[in-house]
Every structure is written in C-alpha cells, then in structure tokens.
Amino acid sequence: MQAIGIDIGGTKVAGAIVDEDGGIVRSSRRPTPARDGDALVDVVAEMIAELSGGEHAVVGVAAAGFIDAAQSNVYYTPNIDWRNEPLREKLEARTGASVVIDNDANAAGWAEFRFGSGQLVSDMVMLTIGTGVGGAIVAGDRLFRGGFGAGAEIGHLRLVPDGLPCGCGQYGCFEQYGSGRALQRYANxxxxxGGIGLRLNAAREAGGLDGKVIGDLILARDPGALAALRRLGHAIGTASASLAAVLDPQRFVIGGGVAAAGELLLEPVREAFLEHLPARGYHPEPDFVIAEFVNDAGVVGAADLARIHLAERAR
Structure with a gap:
C-alpha cells in the first residue's frame, strides 16, 4: 500500500508518495509560510491533493513540536503560530484523506528504524543533531510517544545543572551543549x-563560522575544528549514557547535519558514553551508528506511520 508523507520544515514543506519498502515514488516541495498557520494548512492540503491525484489517500504529516496522543492536534510548535491546532480534522475535511499527525523527529527516527540504520534491533534511540537536538525512541518495536503524546523531547534532558538558558525556559538542556548551534559556540x-584556533579565526574574519565552514574544516582535519567537534561529541555521549540507564537501547543512531563527520564524531561520543555509563563493565553496551537517511527521513517515516496507524484502526 502506498501512502503519502508530508514533512513540515521551517523553510519548506516536503511531500512524497512512499511505497511499503520506504521508497520514494513521487515527491513535491513548496515554501513554508511559517508566519501564517492558515496558509500553511492550505499548502499541506494542496500538496495532498496533488500527490493523491484526487484518490482517497493515507497521509502522515510530520511537524515540529508537541502532538497529542491521538495524533490529531498540534499542542505547540516553535516556528509556526499553531497552538492547540486541530490539524488532522482540518486536513481530513479539506482533502477526504485519512490523516495522522506526528512529531517530525519521531517520523525521522521511525524511518531509520524501519528502513535505515536502526534495522535489526527492537530498541533504538535516534538523536538528530541540527540547530537544536531532536530525538525519537523505539522500545519493543514501538515508537514511544508518552502518555500525552509529547514524549522523547531528548534535547531538553537536563545535562548541566544551572547551565546555559534554553528556549524552553529552563537551564542546562542537552540542546545547549550537543547541537549544531553549540558546535558553532565551541568553534568561536x-x-x-589562538593556537589551534588560528584557522577558525581566519575563517571567521573572512565571512563567519557557520555550520558549513566548520564542517569543511572538520573534514580537512583542522585541529581547532576537531577540538570543537570533540566537545560536541562529549556532550552527546554524556547525555546518551543517561538515556541508556533509563531506556537500555541496543543502538543509538546519530543524524542531522553534524553526522556528516561520521567516525570523527562517533569516536568522542563513544568515549564520553563509556566514561559516564553506570556500572560500566557490567552494563551491556549499545552501538553508535550514523543515520542513513539525509533529506527524506521525515516523509518516509510519516508515510509509514500513517500506513501502520490505518492498519491498526482497521483491526
């Protein structure tokens, strides 16, 4: 059964028809009218109509923020003016499709679990290292959403007591130490x-230290950029050790732009993980791998979750 996946990002809305093996059959892209929630509903509804060709469709929509346990309403999303938005009801009324809503990190994590680096395990944690830190938890082959649907907000695990302020209103969240934004801070x-930071400083004076510049310096094995990456990896590994104590996953999958560093990132992650793992030497150790999906994880995961949701409702 083919299904449609829609991934609402900060700058673009991506949509695709996805087959049962996670393959993209046909795709579509449109700009995100992030400041106009009603216009965004229009864009998503139009994309569903375009991809479905007027036929009844099964649709999964992935969005950042808190989604209720019924996979129907968006409690809150940080970059769009949706507050308690009945998104599922609106889209079904507009399109006649069977729609489910999910968190975008959940959708991406599910794509990795089903079709990517998370295959062949039953318990997995996905960490998406981007501007912030997103996450998804699979436990016993099931996606964990929590009692209210707003679980797995891994980026807001408290990592440093009374640490840096976070956009969530708290202090010391993992996101402030293990994200792409944190990597930029470390690089600066x-x-x-000076010293090992000379090339970083030169790049900053030439145009700034954005993620691409730092990434290029990492791949060029610049010692300053590698030192910044090691600090990032240490934060990721430290947080992962706490997650392992609670969730006991068999595998951690690392995605997001920083994951392009591959083993250069995973090495300090593993070191910090073992350093902070409770009962080290007696606690089983999960493996750490890089995500396989780059740009299509959200649409693939959303479509597959919608397909599964429909099948469970039909039982």
Missing amino acids: EIADQ
Whole structure:
C-alpha cells in the first residue's frame, strides 16, 4: 500500500508518495509560510491533493513540536503560530484523506528504524543533531510517544545543572551543549584562544563560522575544528549514557547535519558514553551508528506511520 508523507520544515514543506519498502515514488516541495498557520494548512492540503491525484489517500504529516496522543492536534510548535491546532480534522475535511499527525523527529527516527540504520534491533534511540537536538525512541518495536503524546523531547534532558538558558525556559538542556548551534559556540571559543584556533579565526574574519565552514574544516582535519567537534561529541555521549540507564537501547543512531563527520564524531561520543555509563563493565553496551537517511527521513517515516496507524484502526 502506498501512502503519502508530508514533512513540515521551517523553510519548506516536503511531500512524497512512499511505497511499503520506504521508497520514494513521487515527491513535491513548496515554501513554508511559517508566519501564517492558515496558509500553511492550505499548502499541506494542496500538496495532498496533488500527490493523491484526487484518490482517497493515507497521509502522515510530520511537524515540529508537541502532538497529542491521538495524533490529531498540534499542542505547540516553535516556528509556526499553531497552538492547540486541530490539524488532522482540518486536513481530513479539506482533502477526504485519512490523516495522522506526528512529531517530525519521531517520523525521522521511525524511518531509520524501519528502513535505515536502526534495522535489526527492537530498541533504538535516534538523536538528530541540527540547530537544536531532536530525538525519537523505539522500545519493543514501538515508537514511544508518552502518555500525552509529547514524549522523547531528548534535547531538553537536563545535562548541566544551572547551565546555559534554553528556549524552553529552563537551564542546562542537552540542546545547549550537543547541537549544531553549540558546535558553532565551541568553534568561536577556540578561535578566540589562538593556537589551534588560528584557522577558525581566519575563517571567521573572512565571512563567519557557520555550520558549513566548520564542517569543511572538520573534514580537512583542522585541529581547532576537531577540538570543537570533540566537545560536541562529549556532550552527546554524556547525555546518551543517561538515556541508556533509563531506556537500555541496543543502538543509538546519530543524524542531522553534524553526522556528516561520521567516525570523527562517533569516536568522542563513544568515549564520553563509556566514561559516564553506570556500572560500566557490567552494563551491556549499545552501538553508535550514523543515520542513513539525509533529506527524506521525515516523509518516509510519516508515510509509514500513517500506513501502520490505518492498519491498526482497521483491526
């Protein structure tokens, strides 16, 4: 059975028809009218109509933020003015499709579990290292959403007591130490110190230390950029050790732009994980791998979750 997946991002809405093996049959892209929630509903409804060709469709929609346990309403999303938005009801009324809503990190994690780096395990944690830190938890072959549907907000695990302020209103969240934004902060701090930070400083003066510049320096094995990456990896590994104590996953899958560093990132992640793992030497150790999906994880995961949801409702 083919299904449609829609992934609502900060700058674009991506949609695709996805087959049962996670393959993209046909895709579509449109700009995100992020400041106009009603216009965004229009865009998603139009995309569903375009991809379905007027036929009844099974649709999964992935969006950032808190989604209720019924996979129907968006409690809150940070980049769109949706607050308690009945998104499923609106889209079904507009399109006649069978729609389910899910968190975008959940959708991406599910794609990895079903078709990517998470295959062949039953318990997995996905960490998406982007501007912030997204996450997904699969336990016993089931996606974990929590009692209210707003679970697996891994980026807001408290990592440093009374640490840096976070956009969620708290202090010391993992997101402030293990994200792409944190990597930029580390790189700037190393650039300020001179020494191994000389190339970082030169790049900053030439145009700024954005993610691409730092990434290029990492791949060029610049010592300052590698030091910044090691600090990032240490934060990711430290948080992962706490997650392992609670969830006991067989595998951690690392995705997002920073994951392009591959083993250069995973090495310090593993080191910090073992350093902080409770009962090290007696606690089973999960493996750490890089995500396989790059751009299509959200649409693939959303479509597959919608397909599964429909099948469970039909029982």
